[in-house]
Amino acid sequence: MQAPSTDTAAKTAAEPAAGAAATAADSRRSVRTDIQGLRAIAVSLVLVYHLAPHTLTGGFTGVDVFFVISGFLITLHLLERMPAHPRDLGMFWSRRVRRLLPASLLVLAVTLAGSRLVAPETQWENTARQARAAVLYVVNWLLARDAVDYLAAENAPSPVQHFWSLSVEEQFYFVWPVLILVLGALARAMRRRPLPVVLAGLVVLVAASLAYSIHDTATNPPAAYFVTPTRMWELGVGGLLATFTLLRPGRIRPWAATAFAWVGLLAIGWAAATYTGRTPFPGWQAAMPVLGTAAVIAAQPPDSWRRAWLSPGPLLALRPVQWLGDISYSVYLWHWPLIVLVPAATGHALTWTDRGAILAATLLLAWLTKLFVEDRFRAARWGIPLRKPFALAAAAMAVVIGLAGAQLAEVHHRSERAAAVLAKGLAGKDPCFGSRALDHPKSCPDVAYADVVPAPIEAAQDKSDAYDNQANGHDCWAYQPSFPTKQCIFGDATSAKNVVLVGNSHAGQWLPALQQVAADQHLKITTMLASRCALSDVRQQFDTAANATACLTWVHRTTQRVVALHPDLVVMANRISVGAETDGTTSSEQLYLQGYASILRTWRDAGIRTVVLRDTPAPGVSVPDCIAEKKTAYRDCNGTRQAWLPPAPEQQAVQQVHSPLVSFVDLTDHICGPTTCSAVTGGVITYFDATHLTATYARTLAPYLGPILAKALGAG
CATH class of the missing domain: 3.40.50.1110 (SGNH hydrolase)
Known part of the structure; x- marks a missing residue:
């Protein structure tokens, strides 16, 4: 983050892999164009914020939009096929592994190599340290610790710090299905319908997480931005919405859907336009983009002008918007390393020409990654047998951790050599030292x-x-x-x-x-x-x-x-x-x-x-x-x-x-x-x-x- 300044570093938004949920919904349902459109809006907010922060000071709220989307789609998937056995959990995690890891590990590996080639050697250690934590999905906790360390907070932004939100999501993916399984078992033990029990459990969790988020944002804002407990309620709001959707199926009236959708989009836009690096976040302020996103999803605005003339649904369903929503996960993965490393490679701050080139390169790399990495590994054959994706993931993670370890070893070797030269200089009586x-x-x-x-x-x-x-x-x-x-x-x-x-x-x-x-x-x-x-x-x-x-x-x-x-x-x-x-x-x-x-x-x-x-x-x-x-x-x-x-x-x-x-x-x-x-x-x-x-x-x-x-x- 930033490190960007402390404010900017704290608001380094990452797409939390909401795109991972695109295939989580039941195969009987088509992809919802409104949600794809929301993804496109969210990643656009983040892109503009990072490329030209002064033009959209609250663009970091795009991450909150993604959190709600993921919470909604993943919970919907889990409740429609409620896990009852450990193997069900294994199958769920297998799909997440195939969807998320190939692209993220590719970007981490390329970024480590790029950092070694063009970044100042003083930044190698921090990049390698954060990359290793990103592979293990704990980089958000590392950044939270650094954020409250006055000296570490002044570090230059690393090209992998945007993985913090992916870490939050992966922790969510690990805990959430277990929670659903436990609540389902509790419902069976109580001889109650599972959905009301799940709803009650999620209400308690969302309330507790929101209360903690408000408290921690008020008392320890640098760390509060990154840690999982302050963010869980945002994903939980999506989960609550999914539970309500199944408890009370059916679409709302077209005029109400139109009103809900526009109010939700205006709330997202208001937060993006008016929030700044000084806005205490997440806390209760995150409710604006979170509830705005929930309103759009709940409205499910129709994607045809014939069904609702004033609805934003047809705008969200436009082909370019859908394409951007489709590649939003890879867009986020690639854009931040380019923003950090291009100035190191060129030797000057980003110009508008540089920004345009970064945008074009991001879209091209994201499209290629979606086509040749995301879609390929998401295919069903990569999940058979069940242990296969986990074994391949462990091997690939080990490779990237090895690359980070090699970079850290080189830093250590250079530091030892430099320390020996320094000791020699200190031992002398040079009047010019x-x-x-x-x-x-x-x-x-x-x-x-x-x-x-x-x-x-x-x-x-x-x-x-x-x-x-x-x-x-x-x-x-x-x-x-x-x-x-x-x-x-x-x-x-x-x-x-x-x-x-x-x-x-x-x-x-x-x-x-x-x-x-x-x-x-x-x-x-x-x-x-x-x-x-x-x-x-x-x-x-x-x-x-x-x-x-x-x-x-x-x-x-x-x-x-x-x-x-x-x-x-x-x-x-x-x-x-x-x-x-x-x-x-x-x-x-x-x-x-x-x-x-x-x-x-x-x-x-x-x-x-x-x-x-x-x-x-x-x-x-x-x-x-x-x-x-x-x-x-x-x-x-x-x-x-x-x-x-x-x-x-x-x-x-x-x-x-x-x-x-x-x-x-x-x-x-x-x-x-x-x-x-x-x-x-x-x-x-x-x-x-x-x-x-x-x-x-x-x-x-x-x-x-x-x-x-x-x-x-x-x-x-």
Whole structure:
């Protein structure tokens, strides 16, 4: 996803294989043109959203349309042939395997190869990791975990992350027939008709899933978008509709069908046109496209103008619309890898010409895949004997997992080689290595791309020990939604001199430099760190009010924890990653200033010495990705000091407090030149992502930070 921005990444919609249900209905029924038309509308929404997101900001709701369609057709099929034995389940899953896996595994294999050929090496690991999860139909859970990881959320979008919804559907396909089987057995045990019992069971499930979706969207929206429990109700609405259809067969009156169909289509269109990346989703907001889709399916608008002059049915039945609905599954599978990989291959952002070419290539590849892969493997002969599709699926899945594993092995090998080169560079006393090069800019030559350390593939993982979830046996970070208290010890744990490093991720990036200083001065380093939440007494604009409250509670709790600990020195650093909640009269920056000053006064009054580090320059784009893409032209990744340097309300806060106990330190001159901030400084890649210093570069700042800390400690 995105990664696209966090918003865009979160809304990366995938067609959930609703097309898989095209053959799920009983063979006695013809394909419903209204449902095929809905598929065409849904995939068109997704295509437009991904190709030109600003033109249709809510196009991600196409995925919700597909969920309802799948829930309806699959439930209808299961209830008409209600499973009663394990073999019935096996036959159902066999059909799903033959329908879904051949095309999806083909796209995954081709995408892995394409990624290896054209994508920057910094993205290979993430792509392979997600591809492996996609093969196993758990990539939605992997993306949910990454979405709440502040650093992982900034990853570039992978070309396979759109498989998240296919994973949701496959989990649905696994659970749903078992649920129907159990409810059918319960009905027999109770000597009741099966359909009312199934209906009651589905009502309970849909209500529970909807309640959880509303709660999780309000409290943990990044993960809520991807996880299965928040989406099950959408498929369940389709299931409820199928159950009602069988309980009360027969079509509604033509005039009512026309009204229902148009209202449903308008609801889908309204959501697509008005929803944005900032819309809390799914939650109750998903009801608009979900109920709109259900209305169109329930109406079953006639496909002839003679039967209903104003009906949208004939429009949905047009041959081009039906053709697009027919290939919609493969359209979705192919379009996103092309959107992600074409810019990597061309070296520039998508132009309108590129977008047109991607659209044409998507339709051509989808048509060929439908003709030579989907239809071929869907044939009945591939399902006989019953074990055959499962054996073939397991073999094909193993091949793709093997390809992903090979890519991960190559990444690991390159990382080990890069780490060896880096260790050699760190061991030397080169006066032009890292930040030291800025002391002698004229006498330090440029470094060739091949000699840059850490190598781009390694730089993305060159983070401080604070980012290691296993550091000292436990996590060192307070994450949303609850922001619990987290504390880790580094340096000399037996030292009587305790330095507390406190703040958000831009405090954590200083740990490698502090560890170098601690080794020289025999210091104990205690970290109190949070992800995104700046240590400022101000309410910050998180995705939900609960997260904002939890962040502010962490700020207050941590401030008092420092007072209770009363260390020899506090080192504080923060990045303003979200705005402050303003009243319209005071700027966000001013509120942060006041919040910093409030905390510094608390520590000053407690007699605690504090060093406030100025926030570091931020490129705004992934530096390792840029360097890996530009290679020998990596200097194109540089930026101006004016553009990269953020505001410094912390400096004004120190001035307001005006105490000898509180000092402000600006090391920007050791990160940037007078006018230019470099992606590579002294042969060292400066940032491991779009804003955070690599651990290697941070270590080269230790000679400049050490004397400052020694002076502050000596003064104490």
